[in-house]
Amino acid sequence: MPITKAVVPVAGLGTRLLPATKSQPKEMLPVGRKPVVQYVVEEIEDAGLRSVLFITGRSKTAIEDHFDRDVELRRSLTTNGKHDLLDALAYEDANVEFFYTRQSEQLGLGHAVALGESYTEGQPFVIALGDSIIESQGTPSVLRRLIDAFEATGATAAIAFEEVPEDHVHRYGIAAPADGALPGVGDDVFRVADLIEKPSQAEAPSRLAISGRYVVSSAIFDALRKTGKGKGGEIQLTDAFRILLAEGHPIVGMRFRPGEKRHDIGNYGSYFRTFLHFALQDPDCGDGLRAAIREELGL
Numbered sequence: 001m002p003i004t005k006a007v008v009p010v011a012g013l014g015t016r017l018l019p020a021t022k023s024q025p026k027e028m029l030p031v032g033r034k035p036v037v038q039y040v041v042e043e044i045e046d047a048g049l050r051s052v053l054f055i056t057g058r059s060k061t062a063i064e065d066h067f068d069r070d071v072e073l074r075r076s077l078t079t080n081g082k083h084d085l086l087d088a089l090a091y092e093d094a095n096v097e098f099f100y101t102r103q104s105e106q107l108g109l110g111h112a113v114a115l116g117e118s119y120t121e122g123q124p125f126v127i128a129l130g131d132s133i134i135e136s137q138g139t140p141s142v143l144r145r146l147i148d149a150f151e152a153t154g155a156t157a158a159i160a161f162e163e164v165p166e167d168h169v170h171r172y173g174i175a176a177p178a179d180g181a182l183p184g185v186g187d188d189v190f191r192v193a194d195l196i197e198k199p200s201q202a203e204a205p206s207r208l209a210i211s212g213r214y215v216v217s218s219a220i221f222d223a224l225r226k227t228g229k230g231k232g233g234e235i236q237l238t239d240a241f242r243i244l245l246a247e248g249h250p251i252v253g254m255r256f257r258p259g260e261k262r263h264d265i266g267n268y269g270s271y272f273r274t275f276l277h278f279a280l281q282d283p284d285c286g287d288g289l290r291a292a293i294r295e296e297l298g299l
């Protein structure tokens with residue numbers, strides 16, 4: 001049976017982006033012309049999935065409103081002949097069905113994912129973090145290849161990894177790849193021997209950082225039930241993967257290809273950078289922005 005469902009956790013408090021996130025979700029912050037979570041949904045739809053469960057929280061209703069078809073706005077734009085602006089609402093016609101459930105207490109990413117158990121009905125599914133945009137290079141996309149790797153290897157989970165600079169490994173969950181090639185898949189797919197949460201440079205077994213996209217079988221829910229509070233007193237998804245590994249479940253990793261990138265907007269440094277990256281590609285405003293930046297920098 002093909003994988004059709006994605007769970008998108010968007011319930012985090014986004015405290016690193018205060019005050020911007022006091023009363024609006026960080027996943028709704030604009031990057032160029034679109035909110036972050038719209039990129040995530042477009043990525044999911046492009047990968048062939050047809051159903052999304054958002055794990056939301058208080059002050060996150062803007063996400064539901066964004067994906068709701070706004071008939072009144074459409075009528076007004078049509079009446080006023082603003083067809084170019086109507087095009088900006090084309091995403092409302094996405095071939096994806098949306099579901100929402102609340103994480104009433106922010107007990108961590110693992111806890112948020114656990115709320116997807118009845119929705120996924122025992123079938124494998126995708127987890128896509130709502131605060132990270134994955135930029136693919138051509139097709140098939142990172143997410144599509146990750147799903148293919150999951151299916152081809154029969155693993156319990158497939159995790160996407162981005163190679164990060166050595167002095168950034170302490171910010172991420174890092175893979176310890178197992179020795180030896182996996183049969184029947186490309187060399188960007190490898191067996192994960194272990195996952196080390198935020199290691200020092202000296203401890204890091206690689207520079208391969210967990211990057212916000214996963215495909216998992218329903219075994220993840222049993223593992224999450226066994227997962228105690230970890231870093232920050234939260235139920236960590238990475239800890240659940242470590243339980244699966246300890247129980248002998250095979251987990252595969254997939255490396256990004258050259259030019260592919262995760263844009264995590266969780267802190268101001270990366271949010272500003274991500275905004276700039278996408279705004280510079282804007283067909284109408286990119287060149288003007290480039291000129292303005294040169295002017296700002298006195299170049």
Ligand code: UTP
Pocket residue numbers: 009010011012013014015016017027055103105106107108109111112129130131132266
């Ligand atoms: P983060 O780890 O960045 O946590 O979440 P956060 O709480 O949103 O941010 P800070 O640290 O307070 O600034 C990664 C993704 O997991 C979701 C977030 O919404 C984000 O998309 N998440 C995190 C949940 O859904 N629930 C949680 O309890 C924690």
